[in-house]
Structure formats: C-alpha cells, structure tokens
Amino acid sequence: MPPAERLREVMPTGMILTSPAQLASYESDALGFKRFRPDAVVIPGCAAELIGVVRLLKDQAVPFTLRGAGTSLSGGPVAAQGGVVVHTSRLRRIEKISPTEMYALVECGVVLQQLDQALQPHGLYYPPDPSSAPSATLGGNVATNAGGAHCLRYGVTSNYVLGVEAVLLDGSVVTFGGPAGGRGPYRDDWKRLMVGSEGTLAAFTRLWLRLIPQPAKVWTFRATFLGIEAVSAAITHLATHVSCPAAIELMDPRSVAMVENSPMAVGLPAERFMLLAEIDGPAPLVDHRVDAVAAILRECGSDDVAFSDEPDIRAALWKARKAQGGLLGQISPDFLVQDAVIPKSQLAEILQFIYDEADRSGIPVATVIHAGDGNLHPNFLFDSRRPADVAAVEGLSKRLMRRVMEVGGTLSGEHGIGNDKAMYMEEFVGPAGVAMQMAIPRAFNPRHQLNPEKIFPERHFASP
Amino acid sequence: MVMCCPAGTRLAEVNALAGEQQLRFPLVVDPAATLAEHLAAVEYASASARFGPFVDNVLGMNWRVPCGRLVRIGERVIKSATGYDLNKFLLHSDGRYGNAVDLVLRLRRRGGEAVRCILRGAHPAIERARISLLRSPWIHWIDVVDLVVTAGEPAFLYLAADCGRGDVAAFDDYFRQLSAASGTQLEATEALDYSLPKLSLKTVITAAPPLAGELVREHGGQARVLCASGVVHYLPPRNLPLLPEPTLRRLELQCLEQGGHSYGPWSPRRDAVAQESAWATTLESAWNHL
C-alpha cells in the first residue's frame, strides 16, 4: 500500500497532501533553485500524531524529512530522495513560560516571533534572532542551530536549548535534558548532538528553552565608511570595546547600492560600507558609553555617524539592513547565500576574494556580514534556468569554501550544511572527521531514512 | 579573541597570557588547576552567569580517541553550524571516548576593574536580592552571582563584575540599591578563594539553593550555588572522605527529575541505560577504529 494510504490510518482527512499543486510548494526551501518533489506531505496536529506518523513511515521504509517553515537556506527540509515531508506547522502550542525558572516549553512548530511576543509581557527574552523570525519555527531553529544579528553578545540557539523531546526511528519518545538543561537520566549529553542535527537524527516534538531578562535599554548606531580597511578597524575596535556590542552588522557597497536603487532607499551614500552596531544594558551603564562608541566610528573614518535609543529612529537606522534580504528576490530570479565564518582579521582579504571571483564569473554579488562574529553572507544572484549561471555559482561557492578553509574558517555559521554544502564536508573535516561524524547518524538513523543526503552526501537511504 | 593551549595549562597561565592582550578566559574555579582538571570536575564556573558553561566557551579541540589517533574537533572561529556538534558532546564525556589534548578557548575582553561585594542578611532578604538580580537586566553584566552556604555560618550572596573604569560607579550604585531594596547589608570584599568541588549538581534555578542548604546542613563543608546557572558546587569538610552512596544517588535523582544531573569526582557512577548503551557502543566502535 502506498505510504499516503497507510498514513490515512493515523491521520485525519485533509492533513495528507498528494496532489501535484499541493506538493509543488514543498519542492524546495528558501534556497529555491534546487527542487525535489516529495511523494506526499503529512501535517500532524499534535505530538501523538507526529509520533504515529514517524512509527508508520519507519515501518513503511520510505525516506522522510521534517519541515518547519521551510525557510532553510541550505537545502535542508527537502525530499532529496523523494518520500514524505512531515510538516510541523500545526504543532504550535507554547505549553509553558516559567518566569521563576526562566524557561519556556514549546512545541516544535511554534514560530519564533510567536514566542517573542508571548515573552514580552513577562519581561523575558529569548535571544536567537534569525531574520526569518516571523515565519521560522523553533524546531527548525534548533535543528539548524540558528543565529542572528544579536548572537554576537547573547549566543546562538545551542546556548539556549535546555531540553529536547524527540521521536527516534525505533519509535521511542525520549527526553534529552529538560527544564534544568542537564543530561536527565542519560549518562552522556545527547542533547548536544540533537541541536544542529538538521533533522537527520530524530523528529523533535517539544523543546525546553532558556530565557533571560530583556535588556533594559538599547542604542543603535549607523555609520558609513569609504574603504574596507576603515570599516575593519571600526569592527575590531567595537568588538573589543567595554560596551560588548550586542550586534555589529555590515553591508558592503554593492548591498548598499542595491537598497539605494530601490523603493526602499534610505539616503545612504552610494559606494560605501554601512555598519550597524547595537549596545544594550541598564541605562546607567549603557547611556554613558554612547559617546565612546560614536567616537570609535568617527575616529575610524565615518563622517555620518547616526545613533538613537528611540524605537522609531532605531527602526529607521536598521531599515536598509532589513530591506536587503527581500530585495534579492525582487531583482534576481534566484540567489544563493553562503554562510561561512572566518577570523575577523581576514575580512578584507576574503571580501576582495569574493569580488574578484564573482566579477570574473560574471555573477553579481551583494554581501551582508554578521561582522562581530565573522559570519559572511555573500548573496550570489543568478538565473537557474541558465545552466552556465548554475555552473558559475557552484564554481564560485567551491572556490570560496576552499579559501575559507585555508584561512581557518568554517563552512556554515548558522544556516547548516543541508544538501547545498554537503559536498565540502569531507574536505573540511578530513577522513577521520568524516568517520567520527558519520558514527552519529549510524547510532540514531543507521539507514539514513530520516532526511537522507543532508550534511554528508554519502548519507543515502537504501530500502531493505 | 581565541587562544589555543594544551589541556594541561593552568588557568592562571591562560589568563596571564590573555591578559597581555587585555583579554581573559573568565571561567575559572581554581586558577592553580589546569583546564583538564576543570573539565573533569565542573561544567560551570561562577562566570557562567554571564558567559555560559565551559561547552559554550571551548570552540574546538584536538581530541585523542582511545585508539590513539588525534582528530580535530570543532572550530577556531566563534560560531558554527557545520556538522554534528561533537565538540560539546565530547568535552565532559569523562574519558569515555578519549581526551582533549589541546583546546581552543573563546576569550573575552578584560574590563580592567573589578567590583565585588557580599550581601548578608536573613534568609528572606538574601532570597529577595537573589531573585531580584536574576530577573534584572544587570544580570547580563555581572560575572558572579554565587550564594555561599557554609556549615555553621549564615549564607551570603557574593557578587562580582569585571568592568571598565567608567562603569565602576554604576555597579557600586546598583549593588547599593539592590542591598537597600532587599534589606541586606552590603560589604566590600576581595575575590573569594575557591577550589574545584568534589560534586556538582545541575538543576533548575529555584531548586539549587535548597539543595545546597540541605547538603551543608547534613554533611557540613561549603556549597556554592551558581545562582544563574542552577548549579551547586559542593566542597566537603576535610574529614569527609566521601558522601554515602545512597545520599549521592538521592541528590542525583532530585536533579534528574528536572532534566539535570550530577557531575564531578564524587558523582555516582552511572551506567548507560539500555537504549543509550546501544548508541554509545556504536560511537565507540566507530571511533576506536579510525
């Protein structure tokens, strides 16, 4: 019996999608141009249904893939080998917010912004802030170890995961950690392997997330710079300043020009780097640091430093940075975002490398950078209908990844490997590293039935 | 802002070197103990209040697997979503899967000034101060929020912040306000000496202070509650060679119920539960034949 038929035994009507029109929207994630049509999509409405679905699919011996909001930029939640996509969007209950224990217990399909809004009245804060917060799910965030602009000071998702409840491929439901954020009944800290596992080890059902008090006061600074040396000096000074900025974000001149040539223009000077920095803290601490931060920006060469603690003005200072992502989709049929992290000292060299290589390949590129932690996002713009473009972008990405490895960087800072960067993993971790890493799916998902062909290309599912 | 050093390096040496660049590695329990000794005894230090546990501050390592092979694990940059997070999984695995040979540490800026104080008072006043601080945005800037519970002495709250010269007055004011609002008495203090605990208990933040009180009441010695982390570090009296096994099991169980655990030299030996033992065996057999 086809899997979709068997799924009807555990799922209510309407929650199994099989028509081509319905499946079309599950063919890709936000990477867009790499498409894999699933055979069916199933949308469980509660943890018990999700557990039933996992058990049934396991017995049916079909590959299957968990999907939150599908905003992954690395080809993660796609049916690379066909099979079933399990969409978690209906598991969106915030089960508990504990202001005394400072944690939240959520279902995996809760959207990040939904949690942020629920925490507001409690004065609590969950810091990981991917720009996709209005749609990305916490299950997806945990599975990719998502980051964001403010992770520089506050840390990434893995720093906030106290516990993970998951369904394993043997059908068991396990809890790694819990409100205390330790190991629970286990000897080893398996939760650490679950975070960032990109849906290849288990299906997460519920998550315990650590909360902290909301920062009291925030100042946002925006400054433009003519050259990379000047802006690099500003980044280095800020990153080591006593104010410990929560965020240091950089847009390169090509990104600035893209915004300024659009209806979202904010009046930034063309051909300049735009730096955004944010400091926060209790007013008596943060207010008296404002002049020092502005002085760093000026001394490093900016002549247009703007800053404010007013929410409306701060939003205006952020506007160009926030608009950039949306514009990419408007001006180019396709784009590919890389996500490498490099030592900050290499920023100027790697940026020049990106420009030289992209220009030589005839591929436009606009780069934004989580500059405080050296996390680069060059966006390569192309048309996937033209095979030459696809080949050029793939060649470019490969050369960039090799250079990143040479300077001691890493392949991904926050988007994960998915199937987009899987081909670089062996070169990055080496043969012994592959053997170490591949032992992990062997323990939890030995036949790679769960999300095959992700992280390592050799993770291929072969039915028995 | 990273430093690579052998696991046998003493924390005092790490910080002497980092200090030359106005940097520091803040997670220190005993400056005379090595990184390897710290990792075997504790997962958190006082400064975890601000910087998180050791796993969040060790970015990568050279790891020797039991077959003798050296494997590079983790990163030299401060952020990564590349592959499975073996670094965090292996760091405190107690020698079961091998040992760290060298570590890449994430360093932080050294403020140059230290503001420290002790808050003393009756139990409800100390509790008011502790709770108020944990819910305050000041918590993001304070390195140490330790409740120190010693046999035969009233418990007190020890607070410390590493900060810039320009910030000292703001911290002093805040500590004074906290003391006045909670009804505690504030005393200036030098840094308190500390050594690696025999037992670490990880639980939820509200359960840690009563657990520390119970331990010290029944067995003497000193317990330090790392208030923001929900961790109790227990330093037994000199004449106590070990806590009785049933006590250790009971304490551990209290933590397990909240998804916590016990750790360190006195932590009861825990065998892998059936399902876990299958996972661990798979890892061991793969890693022993690299």
Ligand SMILES: Cc1cc2nc3c(=O)[nH]c(=O)nc-3n(C[C@H](O)[C@H](O)[C@H](O)COP(=O)(O)OP(=O)(O)OC[C@H]3O[C@@H](n4cnc5c(N)ncnc54)[C@H](O)[C@@H]3O)c2cc1C
């Ligand atoms: C405009 C835009 C901006 C972005 N900005 C950022 C950013 O600033 N920082 C950042 O880190 N990322 C960013 N991203 C990438 C993306 O949003 C993140 O990777 C996010 O964490 C994915 O969440 P999701 O719910 O969409 O997961 P999906 O894309 O659906 O899935 C991602 C991975 O998680 C797995 N997964 C999902 N749910 C579960 C579950 N319940 N159990 C087990 N595995 C599961 C999937 O199998 C897949 O491998 C951005 C994306 C877009 C489109």
